[in-house]
Amino acid sequence: MTSSSQKLIFWTLVGISIITLSMPTIIVLGASVTSGNIIAFPPDGFSLKWYEKIAMARELRLALWRSLIVSTVCVIVSLPVGTVAGIALTRYRLKFVNLINIYLLLPFTVPLIGSGIGMMLVFGEWGILGNVWPVGVACAVINLPFVIWSVSSSAAALDRDLELAAENCGAGRMETFWYVTLPAVMPGVITGGLLMFVLAMTEFLVSLLLTDARTVTLPVQIYNNIRSIITPDLAAISVVFVVIALIAVWLLDRLVGLEIFLKSK
Amino acid sequence: MANFKNGLSRRSVLRAGVAGGGAALLSTLPGTRLLAAEPAKPAEIIVRAWGGEWVDALKAGVSDPFTKMTGIAVRHDLTEDNEIQPKLWAAVAQKRVPPIHVNWDTTTNATKSALRGVTEDLSDLSNLKNTLDLAKPVGLDGYPIVNTYGYVYVLAYRPEAFPDGAPTSWKALLDPKFKGRIALYNDGIGFHFPAQVAGGGKLEDIPGNMDACWKFIQEVKAQEPLLGEDPDFTNWFQNNEIDLACTISTNALAAKKNGVNIAWTVPEEGCKFDTDGLWVPKGLPENELYWAKQYINFAITKDAQQIWCNGLGLPGVVPGLTPPADLVGDPSYPVKPEDFEHLIRISNKVQVENESVWFAKFKEIMQG
Amino acid sequence: MNNPTVDRTRFRYPLRWRVMDSLEEGASLIWPRSLSRHTGWLLLAPALLLVGILVLGLVQIAESSLHTLDTSTYLPSENYTGENYLTIVESATYLRILWRSLLGAALTVVFTLLLAFPYAYILVRTSSALVRKGLLVILFLPFFIGQVVRAYGWLIILGNSGAVNEVLGLVGVEPIRLLFNYPAVIFGLVQYMLPFAVLLLAPALTAIPQEIETAAGSLGANWLQSLWYVVLPMAKPGLIGAGLVVATLSLTDFAMPAMLGGGSQDFIANAIYDQFFRTANQGLGSALALVLVAIGSLIVGLVFMIFGAGTLGMGAKK
Numbered sequence: 001m002t003s004s005s006q007k008l009i010f011w012t013l014v015g016i017s018i019i020t021l022s023m024p025t026i027i028v029l030g031a032s033v034t035s036g037n038i039i040a041f042p043p044d045g046f047s048l049k050w051y052e053k054i055a056m057a058r059e060l061r062l063a064l065w066r067s068l069i070v071s072t073v074c075v076i077v078s079l080p081v082g083t084v085a086g087i088a089l090t091r092y093r094l095k096f097v098n099l100i101n102i103y104l105l106l107p108f109t110v111p112l113i114g115s116g117i118g119m120m121l122v123f124g125e126w127g128i129l130g131n132v133w134p135v136g137v138a139c140a141v142i143n144l145p146f147v148i149w150s151v152s153s154s155a156a157a158l159d160r161d162l163e164l165a166a167e168n169c170g171a172g173r174m175e176t177f178w179y180v181t182l183p184a185v186m187p188g189v190i191t192g193g194l195l196m197f198v199l200a201m202t203e204f205l206v207s208l209l210l211t212d213a214r215t216v217t218l219p220v221q222i223y224n225n226i227r228s229i230i231t232p233d234l235a236a237i238s239v240v241f242v243v244i245a246l247i248a249v250w251l252l253d254r255l256v257g258l259e260i261f262l263k264s265k
Numbered sequence: 266m267a268n269f270k271n272g273l274s275r276r277s278v279l280r281a282g283v284a285g286g287g288a289a290l291l292s293t294l295p296g297t298r299l300l301a302a303e304p305a306k307p308a309e310i311i312v313r314a315w316g317g318e319w320v321d322a323l324k325a326g327v328s329d330p331f332t333k334m335t336g337i338a339v340r341h342d343l344t345e346d347n348e349i350q351p352k353l354w355a356a357v358a359q360k361r362v363p364p365i366h367v368n369w370d371t372t373t374n375a376t377k378s379a380l381r382g383v384t385e386d387l388s389d390l391s392n393l394k395n396t397l398d399l400a401k402p403v404g405l406d407g408y409p410i411v412n413t414y415g416y417v418y419v420l421a422y423r424p425e426a427f428p429d430g431a432p433t434s435w436k437a438l439l440d441p442k443f444k445g446r447i448a449l450y451n452d453g454i455g456f457h458f459p460a461q462v463a464g465g466g467k468l469e470d471i472p473g474n475m476d477a478c479w480k481f482i483q484e485v486k487a488q489e490p491l492l493g494e495d496p497d498f499t500n501w502f503q504n505n506e507i508d509l510a511c512t513i514s515t516n517a518l519a520a521k522k523n524g525v526n527i528a529w530t531v532p533e534e535g536c537k538f539d540t541d542g543l544w545v546p547k548g549l550p551e552n553e554l555y556w557a558k559q560y561i562n563f564a565i566t567k568d569a570q571q572i573w574c575n576g577l578g579l580p581g582v583v584p585g586l587t588p589p590a591d592l593v594g595d596p597s598y599p600v601k602p603e604d605f606e607h608l609i610r611i612s613n614k615v616q617v618e619n620e621s622v623w624f625a626k627f628k629e630i631m632q633g
Numbered sequence: 634m635n636n637p638t639v640d641r642t643r644f645r646y647p648l649r650w651r652v653m654d655s656l657e658e659g660a661s662l663i664w665p666r667s668l669s670r671h672t673g674w675l676l677l678a679p680a681l682l683l684v685g686i687l688v689l690g691l692v693q694i695a696e697s698s699l700h701t702l703d704t705s706t707y708l709p710s711e712n713y714t715g716e717n718y719l720t721i722v723e724s725a726t727y728l729r730i731l732w733r734s735l736l737g738a739a740l741t742v743v744f745t746l747l748l749a750f751p752y753a754y755i756l757v758r759t760s761s762a763l764v765r766k767g768l769l770v771i772l773f774l775p776f777f778i779g780q781v782v783r784a785y786g787w788l789i790i791l792g793n794s795g796a797v798n799e800v801l802g803l804v805g806v807e808p809i810r811l812l813f814n815y816p817a818v819i820f821g822l823v824q825y826m827l828p829f830a831v832l833l834l835a836p837a838l839t840a841i842p843q844e845i846e847t848a849a850g851s852l853g854a855n856w857l858q859s860l861w862y863v864v865l866p867m868a869k870p871g872l873i874g875a876g877l878v879v880a881t882l883s884l885t886d887f888a889m890p891a892m893l894g895g896g897s898q899d900f901i902a903n904a905i906y907d908q909f910f911r912t913a914n915q916g917l918g919s920a921l922a923l924v925l926v927a928i929g930s931l932i933v934g935l936v937f938m939i940f941g942a943g944t945l946g947m948g949a950k951k
Contacts, residue, residue, distance in 0.1 A: 118690015
């Protein structure tokens with residue numbers, strides 16, 4: 001960007017985005033340390049009592065643990081499935097590709113309530129409701145397009161000739177896949193994996209229909225609480241989430257570098 | 266059964282507190298020998314409840330004493346009443362064990378489940394004979410549901426907006442100065458019947474002719490009302506978004522407890538009076554069914570009702586309860602027959618049979 | 634004569650090679666090369682099966698959409714009927730809500746892309762690692778807070794006595810109602826979709842070499858021209874991909890209209906919610922859900938037809 005007018009316009013729009021993206025976070029941060037009983041901004045005095053309250057709540061810790069299981073299952077299921085599908089869509093010539101795309105976008109075109117009710121009935125018939133892992137599978141289904149999408153965008157950037165060259169040099173199909181294709185799509189895989197983990201961590205509508213009191217996950221717990229009355233402990237939970245997120249992002253940056261979201265190495 | 270009822274007397278509850286454990290309590294009760302005839306106790310039962318103050322009141326009045334008495338832990342499922350409904354219906358249809366043992370539900374919603382045949386009959390609960398007529402659901406055979414308290418859809422208002430005292434009529438909603446500052450439930454629940462009166466119609470005409478009701482709602486629509494659910498009202502009052510709302514007195518009470526300046530009244534046209542209740546879904550194992558029913562049986566004892574209903578600020582279904590001090594004589598806490606004169610009670614059967622139509626009509630007006 | 638045993642002890646291939654070779658052999662056994670023209674389908678199969686769970690659910694929903702509700706028993710009718718669909722088509726309310734959802738999705742796409750494009754562009758093009766990391770962190774944090782809590786934050790910011798109105802009050806402006814109207818819902822959707830759109834756009838922009846822009850510049854194009862004639866056309870697959878995700882997700886959104894719309898700005902998903910959970914009319918709710926799926930799929934199909942199937946894969950090599 002060399003032109004100053006371009007800089008001005010772009011940075012103005014980015015400024016709007018930054019404010020839009022971070023304002024609720026700031027409000028929630030502030031509201032969590034209120035000493036009053038209602039979420040308010042600016043907060044009504046300073047106190048950490050709401051953090052104390054959530055630290056004491058065993059139910060919340062259990063719900064958080066189940067949410068971690070759900071997110072892990074979701075990533076384990078969706079990442080390999082979505083990765084090979086993303087590669088298939090970009091590297092192979094397929095018939096009916098329009099129909100396939102419409103089909104693979106069903107998780108986005110079906111409203112979540114429909115997905116929830118439908119999977120509740122299906123899982124109910126299979127007799128697997130009441131476990132935690134089906135919730136992870138459900139989250140994998142409803143967010144699958146994200147993985148496919150991010151992997152295909154990386155795969156499309158890979159030159160087909162590289163794979164041909166590998167095979168020319170005597171690499172087998174597995175070797176080519178493992179040493180050439182997979183590294184090339186790794187940024188997409190990592191972006192997709194992170195997205196899937198986080199989206200499963202915060203999904204409430206479908207989970208609501210697939211959990212019961214013994215398998216309730218954290219977002220469902222939060223959602224149900226919001227339905228009665230919104231107290232600052234919810235803000236405190238959100239802040240804990242944000243802190244976890246910051247640590248995760250920092251770790252990721254130290255381990256692989258944040259740039260991996262943008263470029264292949 | 267008889268033994269169990271003894272176990273629920275006030276003295277026993279107090280004694281339980283001293284003994285500090287269900288097992289200890291039971292062994293001190295007379296007639297322990299009968300316990301052998303009781304079905305095996307589950308480790309826990311799950312009771313669906315509304316969160317916040319609602320579940321706190323239930324826990325203090327019913328769940329905790331029940332656990333103390335029987336040793337059965339009570340877990341609360343905070344899924345909304347209308348969101349657990351399809352889960353329960355699907356479980357019964359697929360012949361699965363339902364996800365909860367006891368549903369704390371609005372009588373209207375519970376009536377739908379009863380009509381659908383997914384509720385267990387509760388007629389044989391021993392404590393029913395001590396309850397008021399209010400406990401019996403209107404228009405249904407037997408006791409598929411036991412009503413546990415009543416509540417009023419009051420006209421809640423911000424006193425600051427009414428320096429001359431409480432509004433006396435629902436027509437206050439039409440005052441131009443409140444344009445955009447009034448709120449109703451998003452399905453119009455609680456508002457139809459007073460609107461019928463305020464629009465110049467007769468209650469006897471429900472459901473046959475409700476033109477007056479729709480005319481009045483049409484006028485209210487021009488006032489650009491906000492539409493929401495229970496928590497929204499609290500938020501809106503709290504954040505100074507609204508001055509007037511048709512809402513359940515409990516929400517107004519909760520908001521007041523949280524420091525929001527709010528008052529409520531029953532206008533001259535009257536207010537809708539309705540009930541909540543408890544019921545047990547079909548499909549539970551025999552022993553769990555037994556203990557789920559015992560939970561409800563306990564919930565309609567005077568001791569349980571006293572604490573539970575006072576926590577909610579609502580009138581219970583057994584005679585002789587002491588109302589909370591700040592609600593004595595409050596229009597939202599009807600006790601004497603004359604208190605009910607201004608309250609409108611329509612059979613829940615009529616309500617559920619016509620609800621979809623009313624709902625569609627309300628949406629048609631409001632989404633326009 | 635060669636003695637293979639001796640050879641093997643003297644020389645071993647690295648473990649990695651042997652693992653790869655055995656995998657290779659295994660692969661040849663399970664999936665011989667003669668089948669290789671079907672390899673694409675093989676790789677696609679798990680995804681097709683996974684989404685199949687959803688399709689099984691849709692079949693159940695389709696079945697229940699063909700029964701009306703009998704309000705005297707609250708059971709679905711015995712016989713099959715198309716009455717629910719007729720109800721939808723004949724209802725002015727549903728048509729209005731449908732139109733509102735479609736328009737809402739379109740507006741959300743436009744505004745989201747307008748904001749997401751410069752964000753992704755600077756994210757990719759900036760030479761400062763600090764700026765890039767800062768932008769990435771700001772982008773990721775909202776995901777962790779969740780849609781509902783974030784919408785709640787906006788209720789506080791934009792409320793009658795919220796931060797924005799307080800600032801306006803300082804300059805003498807009376808509090809204005811910023812919430813509970815259509816623009817508030819659209820705003821809520823845009824802020825919810827923005828991170829998704831940036832994440833989907835960024836790889837597409839990464840693939841455009843900076844040199845191309847420089848070349849356009851050196852040939853006399855100003856930045857608007859090089860944006861319009863060079864960058865945007867090259868980023869088109871990414872823009873369309875991101876737009877498609879934003880469109881489908883906001884078309885089916887439920888939380889934003891419910892929380893920021895004040896109850897009178899329902900989208901189709903809210904109407905579906907009402908039928909399933911409020912009036913317990915699962916048949917009508919199912920019918921509405923299927924209509925929405927059909928419309929969404931139709932839009933997706935049209936976009937693919939117009940812009941090519943490569944959109945999802947951002948330019949599948951043919």
